[in-house]
Amino acid sequence: MSAVPLLQVQDLSSSYGRIRVLSTVSLEIGRGELVALVGSNGAGKTTLLRCLSGVQPIDGGTIRFGGHDINHLRASERVALGIAQVPEGRLVFPQLTIEDNLLLGGYGRNRATVSAGFTRAYAMFPILAERRRQLAGTLSGGQQQMLALGRALMSAPKLLLLDEPSMGLAPVVVERIFDIIDELRASGTTILLVEQNANAALALADRGYVIETGRIVLAGDGLDLLEDRRVQEAYLGV
Numbered sequence: 001m002s003a004v005p006l007l008q009v010q011d012l013s014s015s016y017g018r019i020r021v022l023s024t025v026s027l028e029i030g031r032g033e034l035v036a037l038v039g040s041n042g043a044g045k046t047t048l049l050r051c052l053s054g055v056q057p058i059d060g061g062t063i064r065f066g067g068h069d070i071n072h073l074r075a076s077e078r079v080a081l082g083i084a085q086v087p088e089g090r091l092v093f094p095q096l097t098i099e100d101n102l103l104l105g106g107y108g109r110n111r112a113t114v115s116a117g118f119t120r121a122y123a124m125f126p127i128l129a130e131r132r133r134q135l136a137g138t139l140s141g142g143q144q145q146m147l148a149l150g151r152a153l154m155s156a157p158k159l160l161l162l163d164e165p166s167m168g169l170a171p172v173v174v175e176r177i178f179d180i181i182d183e184l185r186a187s188g189t190t191i192l193l194v195e196q197n198a199n200a201a202l203a204l205a206d207r208g209y210v211i212e213t214g215r216i217v218l219a220g221d222g223l224d225l226l227e228d229r230r231v232q233e234a235y236l237g238v
Ligand SMILES: Nc1ncnc2c1ncn2[C@@H]1O[C@H](COP(=O)(O)OP(=O)(O)OP(=O)(O)O)[C@@H](O)[C@H]1O
Pocket: 016, 021, 039, 040, 041, 042, 043, 044, 045, 046, 047, 048, 088, 196
């Protein structure tokens, strides 16, 4: 049933020890949508992505994927279902070749999926194909972000969770990364994009959510949020 959103998060809460950092967060993402999640440092963006990918425990609430409750599923089982996360800071393996980094992204997938993943990643990022036998540590920051994206694509994900893909990159590289995210959406991948670069993220996104100290405070179409006075004052320096 296509009417069921791909991801539905309802009243999600999560804590570090006794400190609650997410409180009753609710959001949903439809199939094929690009949804931006913006908010300041420490608002809880990364924690939310980690809850979705299953590496951060939750205190309460429900995460549904394709209409099914996945609360009880481990991270590896969520990857198998089609949820892939590109972590903050990229986290590629610098001592492994580009090819081996990609291969790890296809761990547990069958040969045909892995082969299709390589074809797709190399077509999207020709620089990775050219340098596939080199160590990932030799790549520039932007190229490592491309590798991190390519690695996530290797599992043929249905939902891509991107944590600050533009962080620390030069403006021209940032532009390229946002173009790539747009291409991924055009190819049918559903994306949750976490960004401090609220301007670029909301301009690109179909819809967006604003998170402040662990709570969703605003939601709407990307362009509407971009023009919202509260968003402009808080995040866009207008
Ligand atoms: N491992 C941890 N242990 C304890 N507290 C943590 C831990 N990781 C994050 N926090 C706290 O949880 C809150 C939310 O952090 P989180 O990293 O999710 O925010 P964020 O929105 O991703 O921030 P940033 O924009 O800086 O990446 C912050 O107050 C942070 O200090």
